[in-house]
Amino acid sequence: MKTGLRIGSHSDRRGRAELRFMSMTYRSAKLTTEELHEVKHLMGGLLTMLSFWSLLSLDVQSSWLIAAGLLAVSFSLIRPAWVSHIPPFTWRLTAPLLLVVIIADFLLNIPEFIPSLVRMVVLLLLYRNFAPRYQREDLQLILLCLFCLIMSGVMTVSLLFAFQILLFTPMAMALLFVVCLLDRGEQTEKYETSWTHFSWPRLLQRVWQVLDWRVLALGSAMFGFVVLVSTLLFILTPRFNLDQAIPFLQVETQAMTGFSEEVALGDVSAVQNDNAVAIRIDLPSVDALDTQPYWRMLVLDRYLDGRFQMSGSLNSYKFREPMTRRELPGEGLPPRLRRGEEWTFYMEGGISRYLPVPGDYAVLRFQLPQEIELLREPHVYCLDSVSQSVFSYQIEDMQFNTRFQTGRREWQGLEDARPSTRLDSAHYPLTTFELALRPEERASLSEINGGVVQGRDLSASEYSQELTEFLRGNFEYSLRPDGQVLFPNADDATDPVINWLREGSRGHCELFASAFVLLARDAGYPARLVIGFVGGSWNSVEDYFVIRNRDAHAWVEIYDQAAKEWLRVDPTPGTGSSDPEAVNSGNMQFETGWSAWIDSLRIQWYRRIVNFEQKDQVEMAMSLKDMFKAFAEEFSARAKAAVAEFKAWISQPFSVGNLMRGLVAAFFVLFLVLVWRARYAFMGLIFRLLRRPKALDPVRRQASRYLKRLEEKHGEDFKPDVLIELQELRFGPEVGPDQAKAVFARAKKALRSGDRASPDRW
Known part of the structure; x- marks a missing residue:
């Protein structure tokens, strides 16, 4: 040697x-067959839990089953040996029983098949996760998990779907890798895991010991390449919104409390405790909101025992115009105000069927032809159902109206007749006069009106200012009202709003608006309750407007007989001047910091996914092309400059400048050699x-x-x-x-x- x-x-x-x-x-030894099966069980359980997580975002009345499935799969991962003790014949009996349950579930819930489909997938995932799995069963599990993610992504169109699919891809690749390692072709035998000496710490330690970082790095690079190529294909491939293009894929859900055809006292105020985002709006600029914005959504005309509702006549075909349109042209905006400015709304799912449209516009535009009901006279826009996913639409040249023009049937009904106090006899618009109160309750209203009017003949605007000042002067704003509004005496059948006017001292926006409506009707002025949002905040990270649930609000529209218009009045304290004709300047709040940055990711998702049209694809593709072109031009210029400098050095190597550059380069090379040695x-x-x-x-x-x-x-x-x-x-x-x-x-x-x-x- x-x-x-x-x-x-x-x-x-x-x-x-x-x-x-x-x-x-x-x-450095490789994993044994037993250990590979243990890893396979772990990856299958994690994929199943990821699928259940994605299904939890669907409002299909199956959350209890999904939660139970999550607990069961978690138990199978913690104690796999206990699951392995289940006799094999159990799974042979479970399969036909499961088939019967699934078929019965579909038959009992026709025509609503989406909830049954979700429950079927959950049951199949549970069966496939607990029963013995071989190569074919592992592939079925991966396909079921992928189906869950795609289904929840199509129905919710949420940013969470992108994160979940990024998690699913490497986990599914890892499971397929283990399945391939166990595959021996025709010689593959059905292996039963013993779990005798199983321990998660020992298994994870063994996986760590045999992990080849070069393979991991190569797999990560390939995964990044797949994501990059998928992104490019997404930009270049035409597509459409399945939630709007295929109606039967829509999952109908309930509207948020306070934004449906019937609203009780406290429903809107209850929403104000929720800080979640309700609507995001892309504006032409922040200067477009120079006044306090009122995002008007729906009108409620009938009142009874502390509840406002949309009357049957207003909710009937007489006032509703069902249609399927992609664009709705506006009627009230003069040509001089049309500049082509677009406002894009992204309304979160589960808010309401009614769209926030605050005033006149040039064009209201949807992504695709949309089924919609237009209540033209009260200026209300209603979808056919409450969407579970985000719903986007555009309004061109939007205005914020303080007055809304009455329709022909409205002003004729209000001018030619007076209503009865019976609930079954009044039809819209006479319901805006209606007072289903006892004589002593009407007397309380008349007493207050006597002090407000004082025998004067007041216009609707003047009366509104006087009544607003009265309410604000005698009551304070609070989300916790008094005056036995929320918990009236069992023996006292007094109307809750009347009770509040008699005994209360503080109340929320619904009480102020409801009291105004009842007093105005008693004084002979038609009035109706309006539900929507007021105000909002500006996200400084991505420059868009944010409306949160806490901005939910109720106000009033009173009929101005002289102008034949509905005038907006907000009697709630702290919302501006008591004069309804006064213009209240906008009090803009700005959102910054970490939460604003996180929320800005969602607006990017909505801009690029939810509202991604062909022109957006062309713009993004052209911007990528320009970016690569600029990079190539800069690289070419730098390369040509380097070649020119090298040629200059060759032609005159002993000039002062070139000699100094050569010495520096030689010193640098020598330094690298010495460092290496x-x-x-x-x-x-x-x-x-x-x-x-x-x-x-x-x-x-x-x-x-x-x-x-x-x-x-x-x-x-x-x-x-x-x-x-x-x-x-x-x-x-x-x-x-x-x-x-x-x-x-x-x-x-x-x-x-x-x-x-x-x-x-x-």
Whole structure:
């Protein structure tokens, strides 16, 4: 053997080295078949839990089943041995029983098949997760999980879907990788996992030991490449919104409290405790909101015992115009105000069937032809159902109206007749006169009106200002009203609003608006309740307007007989001037910080996914093209400049400037050579200064690399003397870089050699 390290006899060194080599070989051994099946069980359970998580975002009255499924799968991951004790015949009996339950569920819930479909998928996932799984069953599990994610993504169109599909992809790839490792073709046998000595810490430790970081890095790079290509295909491939294009895929849900055809006292105020985002709006600019914005949604005309509702006549075909349109042209906006400015609304799912349309406009535009009901006279826009996913639409040249023009049937009804107090005899618009109150309750209203009117003949605007000042002067705003509104006496049948006017001192917006409506009707002014949002905030990160549930509000519209218009009045304290004709300047709030940045991701998702049209695709593709073109031009210019400088240096190498550049380049190259040659000494110095563990010694690390490369190249039977010397460097006493150079040189020579027949010559 050539000159090298001498520690003990040759046989002792070889014996110790072989023991260390066997230990190192054991640590790098591959997973056993038992361990691979354990990993497969873990990946299948995690995929199932991810699928259940995605289904929880669907409002299909099956949350209890999904939650129970999550608990069951979690239990199977924590105690897999208990699940393995279930007798095999149980699964043979469960399959037909499961089929009967699924068919019965579909038959009992026709025509609403989406909830039944979700429950079917949950049951199949549970069965497939608990029953023994082989190659075919593993592939079925992956497809079921993918179906869950796609279904929830189509129905909710949420940003969470993008995150979940990014989690699903590497997990599914890992499960497929394990399935391929277990696949032996026709020789593959059905293996039953024993779980006798199973332990999650031991399994994770074994996976960590055999993990090849090069394979992991390559897989990560391939995953990143797939994501990049998918993004480019997404930009370039035409598509459509399945939620709007295929109506039977829509999951109908309930409207948020306070935004339906019937609203009780306190329903709207209850929403004000919720800080979640209700609507996001892309505006032409922040200057477009120069007044306090009222986002008007629906009108309620009938009142009874503390509840406002949309009367049957207003809700009938007489006033509703069902249609399927992509664009609705506006009627009240004069041509001089039309500038082509677009406002894009993104209304979250589960808010309401009614769209916030605050005033006149040029065009209201949907992504696709949309089924909608237009209540033209009260200026209300209603979808056919409450969408569970985000719903987007555009309004061109939108205005904020303080007055709304009455329709022909409205002003004729209000001018030609007076209503009865009987609920079954009044039809809209006479319901805006209606007062279903007892005589003593009417007397309370008349007493208040006597102090407000004082015998004067007031216009609707003047009366509104006087009554607003009265309410604000005698009551304070609070989300916790008094006056036995929420909990009236059982023996007292007094109307809750009348009760509040008699005994209360504070109340929420519905009480102020309801009291105004009742008092106005008693004084002979038709009035109706309006529900929507007021105000909002500006996201400074992505420059868009945010309306939250806490901005929910109720106000009033009173009929102005002289102008034949409905005038907006807000009697709630703190909402501006008591004069309804006064213009209240907008009090803009700005959202910044971490929460605003997180929410800005959602608006990007909505802009690029929910409201992604062909023109957006063209714009994004052109911007990418311009970006790559600019990069290529800059790279080409820099390359040409470098070539020109090199040619100039060649033509005049001994000029002062070129000579200095050459000396600097030569010094830099020399410095790199010296650093490379002294790398072991430099790393050893750092090792001694930091006093790091022996495993981080540069000599030991380099020896470990050579050992691994020799094993991969020549196999475990290849044991030349240089291998023993490397093991001594790796596991023996500390050795300096100068002493190790000769051993590393022989290791390089062994790597370059392909001869395995006579290793002793090394």
